[in-house]
Amino acid sequence: MAIRIDGKALAAKVKSQVAAEAAKLPRKPGLAVVLVGEDPASQVYVAGKERDCAECGIESFGHRLGAETTEDELLALVRRLNGDPRVDGILVQLPLPGHLSEETVINAIAPDKDVDCFHPFNVGRMVIGDPVFLPCTPAGVMAMLDEYEIPIRGKRCVVLGRSNIVGKPMAALLTQRDGTVTVCHSRTEDMAQYAREADILVSAVGRTGLVTADMVKEGAVVVDVAMNRDGDGRLCGDVDFAAVEPKASCITPVPGGVGPMTRACLMRNILTAAALHQA
Numbered sequence: 001m002a003i004r005i006d007g008k009a010l011a012a013k014v015k016s017q018v019a020a021e022a023a024k025l026p027r028k029p030g031l032a033v034v035l036v037g038e039d040p041a042s043q044v045y046v047a048g049k050e051r052d053c054a055e056c057g058i059e060s061f062g063h064r065l066g067a068e069t070t071e072d073e074l075l076a077l078v079r080r081l082n083g084d085p086r087v088d089g090i091l092v093q094l095p096l097p098g099h100l101s102e103e104t105v106i107n108a109i110a111p112d113k114d115v116d117c118f119h120p121f122n123v124g125r126m127v128i129g130d131p132v133f134l135p136c137t138p139a140g141v142m143a144m145l146d147e148y149e150i151p152i153r154g155k156r157c158v159v160l161g162r163s164n165i166v167g168k169p170m171a172a173l174l175t176q177r178d179g180t181v182t183v184c185h186s187r188t189e190d191m192a193q194y195a196r197e198a199d200i201l202v203s204a205v206g207r208t209g210l211v212t213a214d215m216v217k218e219g220a221v222v223v224d225v226a227m228n229r230d231g232d233g234r235l236c237g238d239v240d241f242a243a244v245e246p247k248a249s250c251i252t253p254v255p256g257g258v259g260p261m262t263r264a265c266l267m268r269n270i271l272t273a274a275a276l277h278q279a
């Protein structure tokens with residue numbers, strides 16, 4: 001039976017380190033959290049991030065905007081936050097309502113406050129191996145692999161999904177650690193064939209039941225990034241956990257796996273930003 005990777009416990013450890021470091025700064029770190037519209041999942045995620053801030057001694061400034069907010073209004077808020085010295089990090093929760101360009105809004109965030117690591121400047125720095133911030137979910141996955149002493153160098157890594165938030169930066173970080181990385185996506189012919197070769201399989205697609213036992217090599221490490229709802233409304237990932245667990249050597253559960261680590265790595269990025277601003 002596989003070792004279950006305890007993301008919740010590791011996240012608690014990371015957050016207590018962040019809290020200890022934050023307490024040493026002359027001024028409390030600050031995060032501005034911007035939520036546009038009433039997407040229920042986003043409301044839950046944002047509330048969780050604000051709770052984490054409180055636990056870490058980070059001040060959070062919430063900005064709830066109506067779904068009808070114009071791009072000009074949102075950009076004006078981002079610019080105001082860029083210039084606010086109490087704000088070290090700016091998080092605009094995605095997805096945005098359809099009439100707003102995520103790209104335009106992300107590009108407007110000052111790179112030194114881009115704690116999601118979504119701005120092209122920070123993505124570039126990360127890809128060349130000279131990061132300011134690390135993307136939260138991929139960094140959380142790397143921290144879990146390291147905590148459980150899972151070797152990456154020379155290993156066959158397969159990432160399912162090519163989003164800007166997870167798939168692409170995940171592939172970049174695994175490559176930097178000398179993994180041999182294949183990225184599969186919606187146009188991949190026979191995804192299962194690639195998945196079966198993986199020593200480390202990371203699924204970040206968002207489709208319940210995508211990863212079945214026949215797609216997993218005996219002894220593989222399986223990381224499930226997805227946050228889906230099953231037919232009964234329960235939180236689940238992409239991986240058929242019950243069927244895959246007996247084949248894997250290590251596996252992340254959903255919930256309690258990657259999710260808490262994403263949030264812990266956000267806290268770490270806010271600390272990094274605050275340290276930069278208060279240096």
Ligand code: GUN
Pocket residue numbers: 091092093094095116136137165
């Ligand atoms: N939506 C889903 N994940 C994320 C994230 O990590 N950051 C932001 N800003 N929005 C998200």
